[in-house]
Amino acid sequence: MLKTVSAAVALLFLAGAAYAQDPDRAPPADARKLSEIVAKVEQRDGFRYIDDIEWDDGAYEVTYYTTDKAKVEIRFDPVTGDPK
Numbered sequence: 001m002l003k004t005v006s007a008a009v010a011l012l013f014l015a016g017a018a019y020a021q022d023p024d025r026a027p028p029a030d031a032r033k034l035s036e037i038v039a040k041v042e043q044r045d046g047f048r049y050i051d052d053i054e055w056d057d058g059a060y061e062v063t064y065y066t067t068d069k070a071k072v073e074i075r076f077d078p079v080t081g082d083p084k
Helices: 002-021 032-043
Strands: 047-056 057-068 070-075
Touching: 032 047, 032 057, 032 070
Parallel strands: none
Antiparallel strands: 047 057, 057 070
């Protein structure tokens, strides 16, 4: 039983290390700070609040709502900080 648990824990650590090294799962080294992206979103006309921010397919995906309750989803280039 102890060998099985130890093997499972070791497998989880190896999987976690592989996940952390996947280049598609993290912004590039020269990416803008996330706080800069958030500041750009907060300055948009009608901005109310940010609902979600994700890193997906090489871009920051920001979902926010406006004062008229519209849902807006924007993808930002991580290096330039501009909307895609």
